[in-house]
Amino acid sequence: MNFQKVAVTLLTAAVLTLNGCSSEKEEKKPEQDVKQQPETKVEAKSEQQDTNQAPMMTTLVKEGVDYSVYTDKEASEKPVVFEFFSYTCPHCYNLEPVMQDWKRNYKPEEVTFKQIPVFIPQVAHLTYGFYTAKELDVLEQVHLSIFTEWHEKGNVIRTKDQLIPIFENAGISKAKFEETYGSSEVEKQVEKAKSLLTEFQVTSFPLLVVNEKYKVMSYQNLEELLGRFAINNTK
Secondary structure (H helix, E strand, O other): OOHHHHHHHHHHOOOOOOOOEEOOOOOOOOOOOOOOOOOOOOOOOOOOOOHHHOOOOOOOOOEOOOEEEOOOOOOOOOOEEEEEEOOOOHHHHHHHHHHHHHHHHOOOOOOEEEEEEOOOHHHHHHHHHHHHHHHOOOHHHHHHHHHHHHHHOOOOOOOHHHHHHHHHHOOOOHHHHHHHHOOHHHHHHHHHHHHHHHHOOOOEEOEEEEOOOEEEOOOOOHHHHHHHHHHHOOO
8 A cells, every 4th residue: 555655645635734625615515504513623742641541652744743632532442543534525525436445455354444534514415425335235336436426527426316317327326326315324324524633623624534543634644643552552
């Protein structure tokens, strides 16, 4: 996995900070409205702090440079990476092949990866579409197709009905899509995604969170953060 090469590419695309997509910057296709919340303010740990609360340091990553800490949270018991993203966000689109590459190199039993679509009222159908695809076990095909339609083909998906051909290409009938899209199972997952958006104070994206406690600030040492750092810094 050539993360260094990818990191350089993302640097030139200005994706290496949290100044990604947000409600103020997007969207002409269509307008986004993510409720703004204050960024988590984190001070660097002092040497006097309880070392039991500090993460096991690795040689490549530094607090305040590569990551910040949600001070009100405990680390998860098992390694997990959250990616908050939006299909409308070009930075999320640029990050997607990086995360796909990473997924191929880490087994779920080593580090669990969870993508969480940012709920934006004007494009709520995209969040529902994500969880509909997940429920129908066609997420991989549908997920990449939505990104491709929006960013490569220039086909803005403004309505739920525009998702139907994408699902049909994945082998899902219109009737099955409609049934699942409106199901209580999908609704529960959408509501959970909304709650996570608030819990982790997501105001710009993409946003990567490691072990539910460490917020990625830079992608320069991404492989280390998502790999050894995640594995070594659980609860």
